[in-house]
Amino acid sequence: MSSQAPLWSALCRQANRISFHMPAHRQGRVFSREWIESLTRCDTTELERTGDLTVPSEHVKEAYDLAAAYFGAGETWFVTTGTTIAIRVMIASALFEGDAIIMPRAVHMAAVHAVALLGLNPHFVTSSDGRRFEDGQPDAESFIAAMRTRPDAKAVYVTCPDYYGRTIDLRMIAVEAHRLGMTLLVDEAHGAHFAAAPGILPPTALSQGADFVVQSAHKTLPALTPASLLHLSKDGIACGRLCPLRVAAMVRVFQTSSPSFMIAASTDLARAVISRQGYAPWQRLTELNRQVVDLLPAYYQRVAPPGSDKSRLVIDYSRLGRGRKEMVAKLDYAGIDAELVDHRRIVFIPAIDHPESDYEILARTLSSVLPAENSLFAERHVRRLKELENLRDSLFSARASWLLTPRQALFGDPSHAERSETMAKVADHAENHCGGAMKMASHAIAPYPPGMPIAWPGENIGERHDTYIQMLQESNVAVYD
Ligand SMILES: Cc1ncc(COP(=O)(O)O)c(C=O)c1O
Secondary structure, eight states: OOOOOHHHHHHHTTTTOEEESSSTTTTTTTSOHHHHHHHGGGOOOOOTTTOOSSSOOHHHHHHHHHHHHHHTOSEEEEETTHHHHHHHHHHHHHOOTTOEEEEOSOSOHHHHHHHHHHTOEEEEOOOTTOOOOGGGOOOHHHHHHHHHHOTTOSEEEEEOSOTTSOOOOHHHHHHHHHHTTOEEEEEOTTOTTGGGSBTTBOOOTGGGTOSEEEEEHHHHSSOOTTOEEEEEOHHHHHHTSSOHHHHHHHHHHHSOSSOOHHHHHHHHHHHHHHHHHTTHHHHHHHHHHHHHHHHSOTTOEEOOOTTSOTTSEEEEOGGGOOOHHHHHHHHHHTTEEESEEOSSEEEEOOOTTOOHHHHHHHHHHHHTOOOOSOHHHHHHHHHHHHHHHHHHHHHHTOOOOBSSOHHHHHHSOTTSHHHHHHHHHHHHHHHHHSTTOOEEOSSOBEEETTTOOSBOTTBEEOHHHHHHHHHHHHTTOEEEO
């Protein structure tokens, strides 16, 4: 029997890397010594003195109430099993089996799986004039148009901000959703910090009229992975659009029966820290991000459209004419870990206490990468990038093409008559019309990160999906397929 612990050993070897990624505690460096020492003492269970995270009372309730007051919610839950689970709780609290929900195709896989588990009827947001949405993220007007074509839907589901820190006008969507009697659910996984600095950071989903909001505290706050927050709006509770009792029941359905006190305590403490520190850390981060961009050669461009989260640093490196693998290798060699490197952009998530020395190394490293000299190579690179992005946006913006429902595809018995019949028809059609190229996705097919599917379970997939996946894999992008 081996006494080795390879995972532990490998992780320990990562100790001195420069972390510009989630969790936003920089490998614990943001935590005080006292906090680290008390960490394992907080790893306890439901005792008379500790209370129960699933049936909040006394100090658990006090912590939830302080969080609700800070984030501007009517009620807040700590979900210690990630926003993946908070999304399930949120969707299951707002809809019943068979209900229609309006959402883009490009949502995090957690939402896809919730829709499948609950047997919901997803109605994708598409544009009436065939326009493609960049990275699959529709504008507010397209959400509103989709709501008007399906006024029977019970809820509308929006991701805001997206992985690149971009936001949309949720206020407009909220007004229309409430006019039509729909509940507005917002995946604000990347915006748990917005409440900390209004005016500097984008407005929170709750302040814009969202009913349910989920946030990954671990992504941008000094909290442990996978600390998550589930908020219910004051107005939604008062108007009866949300039912706190149903939420409590759904927390018990989806959350483990041993929720981590350690993670819950870290959520409580993260809220206390950001509320004590106020605007200062976010002002500092926005300033550091601005300064580092000023130091970079002009072939780097910051991606920061109006309304986006300026505490996140997104750099477009496409003018360099260099490929993704090369950029990943350069950063890796300098000891820098970014959150995401796609074919055009690098996403850096700095932590509230990020040292200036990390920024200096980042500026030096990026500046040391020179544009490709071979113009033929650079031209080919630009052509390929355009091709890839066109394909990405057209796949992400496509109308649904269901062969089975997501629930039948993921959980249906393969020998069940309805499923076997559908699969036989798919094979037959592929044989006769597509040279064998038509298939059905039996699960979500998604590049990761960010984990948004180009095909949902039960959808018809073809050559274009294969081409896109192949292009991603050639540049070492992981794809759940
Ligand atoms: C937009 C979005 N929603 C939800 C999630 C799931 O969050 P968690 O990792 O906290 O489960 C992610 C994870 O990256 C995400 O990017």
